[in-house]
Amino acid sequence: MNKVSFFAIPALVLLMLSSCYYDVEEELFPENKGCDTTAVSYAQAVKPILDSKCTGCHGGGSPSAGIKIDTYLDLKGYLDIDAARFVSSIVHDGNASNMPKGQSKMPDCDVNKIRAWVNAGYPEN
């Protein structure tokens, strides 16, 4: 570690702790406390959520509404066409049909993780 980062990192941390206002997702969405939305992994986070809540309908040979999202490439194909609609469907903002269909909204942390991953350009990570 060079001299600059040796001092800069603690200084940054102090700045973040002491500043009176910061755009931290946890502060904007208090219910999201403890939910880590940085560097969300497709394999570790996104896929398991989709597999438990979505791919029963949106997978296999005859997916609902022709929307197949059970593999990375299928999901990417849909997101390339309409990522905004995908996000709307899980955040329930009224711009798409609410998903998972016929069920309540997924827990905020799951929604926020998937949204963060989509906004990060949906990497295959």
Ligand code: HEC
């Ligand atoms: C019970 C079956 C079912 C489940 C579970 C389900 N969907 Fe759907 N989904 C549908 C059907 C049917 C449609 C066609 C539109 C409609 O009927 O609302 C649809 C439509 C969509 C659309 C298009 C919405 C629009 O307005 O055009 C998206 C995006 C979507 N689903 C994503 C998801 C995601 C993400 C999940 C999991 C969080 C999910 N779906 C879970 C059945 C389901």
